[in-house]
Amino acid sequence: MVTAVHVQTRGRPRHRDYGFLGAGPERPWWREYAGHTAFERPTVLVESDGAGYRAYLSGIPSARRDAVGTVIRYTLVVEEDGVGVPAVEPAAVVTLVRCWVSEQGGPRPGSGGLTRALDGAFPEDEVERMLAAPEPVAPADVRRRVVAAVRALPAADPARSGAPDVGERDWLADAGSAPARAAFVRRVDELLVDRRPGRALLLNLVGSPADLTALLDDTSPLAVIAPDTAVAGPTRLGRERGPVGAGKAPSAAPPRTSPVISATLPMPARTTSRPVSRLWTVLTPLVLALAAVIALLLPLLSR
């Protein structure tokens, strides 16, 4: 089996605190983002290395409450090593993300689609039984239930139809913006279905591009949405010095220590190559003219 699906939740009684149903993931890799997001609030972390991927969705409320009346949450973790036939369609994970992200807009985030689907697949008595069972729950059981929850989610257009392409490698946008959320889901689709390397993150403790400096990585493009940010539209994250506004060649990123600069990008933007080629159409005649002048002047000067 190449796809591991983990679900963390809690039971009603006091002593049945949060735990994974069955064995949890090997490593709590999501904790790397602990300074950038509060896991009890809506969070999405998708990482792909181009072959396998891992996804983390948290802060999903259940309709269940614990014995003292506190809302119970779900956390989902999906990990795929990229070897063999996936046991869960990557498109199903995209659907989960799309659904959770779509609930982050509007006045009342978390309007309930994912909550209903998960509660349907994990009824209260069965969750209690799974958490109390002396034998760990079979991984296939957890996986089957999550897949059933995905099937119960409202169908949507394919992730990319109508979704704008931000046209940047690393960007931050406000989670309250519908086009930004659509662009985010599009990036997730590229990571999971097209198996491109990179990361797509819904974080809740960031407010501006400067908060993301530590997460920039030349080998892994980064798309971030966050609630209540200071950015007007999708904003490029970058470390390069130089004029803002021209497209950025991914390979030209200088070392991490340079200051972060950012620019608000028009939305929807075209591909990265367009602005670069436009720049060249302006620069090429200038460079040629300069070369001609130098060629003319050189013999004069050397005389």
Added chain:
Amino acid sequence: MTNQAPAAAAGAAAAGEDGRLVYRIGMVGPSRVGKTSLITALLHDGQRLLEGTPISMKAVGTATQKRLSQHRRELDGSLLAGEFDAGALGGSQDQFTFHLMLDTGVPGTGIELQLLDYPGGWLDPHTRPAGVDAQWEECERFLEQCSVLVVPVDAAVLMEATTASHLRAVPTVLGTPQVTDVVRSWLKRRNERPDEPALLLLCPVKCESYFDDNGGRRDQSATLLQWVRKVYRQVVELVPNEAPDVRNMRVVYCPVDTIGCVEILRADWLPEPDEPGALTFVAHYGVRPPGERSVKGTEDIMIALCRQLVAGRQKVEEREAGLRREQADTAQTFAERDEGFFRNIWYLVSGERRLRADAARSSREEAIQAAERARALTGIVESLARRVHSDRVHQW
């Protein structure tokens, strides 16, 4: 601002990157007792306390700022409905260090308060989720190294226990055995540094229904005090036993309303399935009009913290004078020998001194202002320390 795990090397207070004083404060309490709310209230009220002074209380870093604003928004939301839905605020899911700053506006000065928060379920090995042992150990290290330990106590649990079976359930609900263990380890560590002032704060929270000084109708404060004395007797008795050498150890009883505008309507003690005899406590609250949050009691916490800082400072200055007489290198000694609270207070003191020297030398406007701001901070800490505690407070 990243939420680094509490550093192993963290002293009771540690020097911040730029030499400002970092003052670490630990919290120990079970799930849902009100740890996160107490931290939020401390900032909320700290800002009010410093209004009209050149010093402000600020959240440092986006992560702390966002956490505080999210908490406040959720709380406001749950109050709007008329009935207070305490369960709508889910508990914490991970450890987090809040960074609050008593800010002078001058780089290299100021006092940073670091408060460690974590899911209360981690406290009890039976409810601690698998896989968080290493994180809990980090929290334990942080807690041991704090010179201040805050124990939030759910006042409603104590006040609404009316039958023998309720009373039997109280220690489990309040997690007193686990709290006692943490306090014991903390005291043992304090005893290794007997010169450092130490402060144990017992803070009943959710007190608004039992005092008549914040919109409540009844005054049952004496009963609450009695109950806390009784249920936490063991904890308080640990102090002379585990930390007999600590010369400046204070135990302060400091009740807090972190919400203020609510009133208990009903309390249920529900049987726990699979645990014969065990009960769960559930309180239902209504909102007192006009439904505006009214924090009470955090000023007393600030006073207690400032007294501790002043006591530390006096000790540092005494010790420094002694070292001078011995012609020792003061800086070296403080850096090497006193890696905890003292060294960092010494950084604060010497930072202020440096600013004064700069001001005297250059007589530039900014240098003079910087020195004045630093002096203002010391002045405010001292004046807060001199304030009289409210009637709610008792010193043991």
